[in-house]
Amino acid sequence: MTTVSITIQQQEPIAAIATPVGIGALAVVRISGRGVFDIAQKVFRKKGNPSFHFAQSKGFRAHFGAVHDSEGLVDEVVALVFRSPNSFTMEDMVELSCHGGPVVVKHILKVLLDEGCRLAEPGEFTRRAFLNGRIDLLQAEAIGEMIHARSESAFRTAVTQMEGALSTRLDAMREELLRSCALLELELDFSEEDVEFQSRTGLQAELQVLQAELSLLIDSYQHGRILKEGVATVIAGRPNAGKSTLLNTLLGEERSIVSHQPGTTRDYIEECFVHNKTMFRLTDTAGLREGEGEIEHEGIRRSYKKISEADLILYLIDISRNEYLDEVPAIDEFLVRYPAARLLVVANKTDLIPESDERLKQLRTATGCDVCGTAAAKGEGVEWLKLLMSNMAEGLHRQQEASVLVTSLRHYEALRNASESINNALELIGENAATELVAFELRSALEFVGEITGKVVNEEILSLIFDRFCIGK
Ligand SMILES: Nc1nc2c(ncn2[C@@H]2O[C@H](COP(=O)(O)OP(=O)(O)OP(=O)(O)O)[C@@H](O)[C@H]2O)c(=O)[nH]1
Ligand SMILES: [Mg+2]
Structure with a gap:
């Protein structure tokens, strides 16, 4: 271990539960700052060594013992010692690993607060690591x-x-x-x-x-x-095309309300799903038509806003309608209006027509876009759709081959x-x-x-x- 000969101005002692609140095998309560060894000393008794003192312990040492309060034993713990400057915050630190019940953990935290620690603010440990020069701001954000x-x-x-x-x-x-x-x-x-x-x-x-x-x-x-927030993917199309059904199928849960009534979805719904290591931020939108009323009008306005921010548009068509080619002009308009986005035509409800292939081919020729046939309600074609989505996302990624990314x-x-x-x-x-x-x-x-x-x-x-x-x- 290299010893670093710098002295850190240690700040007031802070304490926090470092693990998620809930039931688990273990949980960690950490303290950092001036005098934390003395504070830990007041509540911790080392097994088989009553004269043990944190101040004399070497860094990176684990000590098995128990935390006590005025009424007796709280829990058996392992205390990990970090000596300044060799710790996350570069201050003196102690981490107590205890049993992972929410009541136990909160009790240990309370004992430490009673002995002189202050409850840490969000990010305060990392903030100290930054202020003490252990990491720069970029690295803190990366954490x-x-x-x-x-x-x-x-x-x-x-x-x-x-x-x-x-x-x-x-x-x-x-x-x-x-x-x-x-x-x-x-x-x-x-x-x-x-x-x-x-x-x-x-x-x-x-x-x-x-x-x-x-x-x-x-x-x-x-x-x-895109890597950080996911590919902004908007499912758009006329009412009743099956947009909400597709969102639910992609997510594998009944997230969006589906009904045979056109105009069911009013406000947009956003959920994430990960496929092939890529995250998609999926948005189900209100079906596009001349709005029927004030609320639907607003819903449609929001649909267009979401579409304008999309990386990937899934334009859904009910391919079982005989007038399915009516939608070609709308798709052409999308291509002109949203040139920054990738557009994939999804021809849905293929289960309702015996020969959908011919229609898909016509759509492909008429729009010049990739067309994927699905029966979203039955999950058919959805795996293929996911593959096409992944390929398109990769295309978006590959536009820039930088080794270092700004996120x-x-x-x-x-x-x-x-x-x-x-x-x-x-x-x-x-x-x-x-x-x-x-x-x-x-x-x-x-x-x-x-x-x-x-x-x-x-x-x-x-x-x-x-x-x-x-x-x-
Ligand atoms: N046969 C068949 N029916 C489908 C399919 N996908 C959706 N449906 C049905 O089509 C109707 C409309 O589905 P939704 O998912 O609500 O359609 P939407 O595009 O979200 O409609 P709006 O929210 O009104 O814009 C429902 O009755 C669905 O069960 C499919 O692949 N095959
Ligand atoms: Mg809907």
């Missing part, structure tokens, strides 16, 4: 994303971010910007003498390289967002701002503008990049990030 990950791919992306791949890239960019900024500042200091510490063509070339790198990261957001809107916006500042700087250099102006733009770019990893930080950003954590993390 949050890892906890909230709902698919394997989202989890993997978060792990890569936690390992610091994006941080390393951004730090390198910052270094370069800092160097250029410093040279320009130096020029300003010597402005009387009219010297140029960095040739403008050299600076231009460097900024262009940075700009290209920024663009790659900015473009990776589309992919990153957060906060990062995306900061990168876009940085890129804009560099663009401005490039234009100013092109116009032979004053050094002050170029330096100003580079300083802004530097700040925007720094905001991401937390080199430039303010309370608002910190609250935004850590408040979405659970207590105990």
